[in-house]
Amino acid sequence: DTEVTQTPKHLVMGMTNKKSLKCEQHMGHRAMYWYKQKAKKPPELMFVYSYEKLSINESVPSRFSPECPNSSLLNLHLHALQPEDSALYLCASSQGSGGLDTQYFGPGTRLTVL
Amino acid sequence: AQSVTQPDIHITVSEGASLELRCNYSYGATPYLFWYVQSPGQGLQLLLKYFSGDTLVQGIKGFEAEFKRSQSSFNLRKPSVHWSDAAEYFCAVGPYSGGGADGLTFGKGTHLIIQP
Numbered sequence: 170d171t172e173v174t175q176t177p178k179h180l181v182m183g184m185t186n187k188k189s190l191k192c193e194q195h196m197g198h199r200a201m202y203w204y205k206q207k208a209k210k211p212p213e214l215m216f217v218y219s220y221e222k223l224s225i226n227e228s229v230p231s232r233f234s235p236e237c238p239n240s241s242l243l244n245l246h247l248h249a250l251q252p253e254d255s256a257l258y259l260c261a262s263s264q265g266s267g268g269l270d271t272q273y274f275g276p277g278t279r280l281t282v283l
Numbered sequence: 284a285q286s287v288t289q290p291d292i293h294i295t296v297s298e299g300a301s302l303e304l305r306c307n308y309s310y311g312a313t314p315y316l317f318w319y320v321q322s323p324g325q326g327l328q329l330l331l332k333y334f335s336g337d338t339l340v341q342g343i344k345g346f347e348a349e350f351k352r353s354q355s356s357f358n359l360r361k362p363s364v365h366w367s368d369a370a371e372y373f374c375a376v377g378p379y380s381g382g383g384a385d386g387l388t389f390g391k392g393t394h395l396i397i398q399p
Contacts, residue, residue, distance in 0.1 A: 173326075200384030211373055212327070214386030225385065259326055265384045269315065269334050270377060272387060274327040 172196075173275035175260050181281045184250060190278045192243040192260030200265030201243040202272065203235060206257040218243060219265050250282045285310045285376050289390035296364050297398045304359040304393050306374035315377030316357040317387065318348055322370045332377075333357060344368070369397045 173194045182188050192201065200219045204212035217225035218237040232254075234246040243260055257279050261272040286309045296302050308314050315334050319327040331342025338350040348359045357374060371394050375387040 175326075202384070202386060204386070209392075211389035211392055212387075217384050217386060219384045227386070257324070261327075263384060270384060271317070271329065271332055272377075273329065274319070276326040277324075279324065 173260055173262055173273055175258075175275035175278050177278060178276065179279045179281075181283065182247065182250065183283050184252070186250075187246070187248045189247065190245040190258055190260075190280075192245075192262075192275055193241055194262040194273075195241055196262060196273070197240075198262035198264055198273075199240055200263045200270070201237060202261040202263075203243070203245055204259040204261065204274075206259055206277070208256075212259055216245075247280075250280075252282050255280055255282045285314075285388050287374050287376050287388055287390035289372075289374055289393050291393045292391070293394045293396065295396040295398055298366055299363050302359075302361045302364045302368070302395070304372050304374075304395070306357045306359065306390060307355050308357060308374075308376050309355065310376055314357075316348075316350065317375045317377060318342065318346070318357075318359050319373045319375060320344075320370045321373065321392075327373065330359070330372075364395075364397055366397045366399070369395055371395070 176191045203215040206212040215229045216235045221237045232249050236244040257277045259277045260275040263270040263272045288307045317332045318330040330346050333350045371392045373392045374390040
């Protein structure tokens with residue numbers, strides 16, 4: 170089973186709202202990722218968690234706050250977003266071994282910021 | 284720095300015809316290469332991957348890809364496309380590290396259109 174689940178599927182929020190995206194995997198993977206994908210563009214890496222510790226932050230604005238409560242869960246907390254943050258947010262997971270790693274993606278959360 | 288180039292933004296193929304999607308990479312060492320497919324509004328599904336060994340790799344849905352080091356290429360092929368193959372295809376180069384995770388570097392994608 171190579172399933173990564175994400176909730177919600179769609180989210181509409183105002184610029185003053187606080188919301189969270191959730192990602193879950195039960196493959197025993199130790200690395201989890203957040204990517205942002207704008208329309209007709211490839212995914213862009215935002216954050217990497219390795220063994221529940223934040224290992225990579227690609228200079229993402231502080232209005233995006235990741236959290237990894239345990240090895241199966243990854244959250245992305247959103248606050249004071251801008252309309253240009255509207256995008257598809259993809260979560261992925263991998264064994265976390267580096268090198269020979271394969272990332273498996275969830276279906277994404279479609280975020281619209283009004 | 285690693286990079287991936289997909290020269291074709293759009294490709295139109297008739298149903299039942301063969302398909303080849305091009306991918307060129309730039310990498311300082313042995314690359315770890317992937318092809319993903321994305322249907323509209325969906326996540327990315329792994330089609331196949333290359334780490335080492337046999338340079339012709341088989342994937343799901345009847346796809347295959349050939350790694351050619353001399354040409355820095357990893358082209359995706361399918362002998363006969365189906366209308367359901369219409370999607371966005373991304374080539375990616377994987378993290379190279381002795382340990383720890385890192386992000387994928389994606390090409391800009393090729394949009395595949397299937398003509399009836």
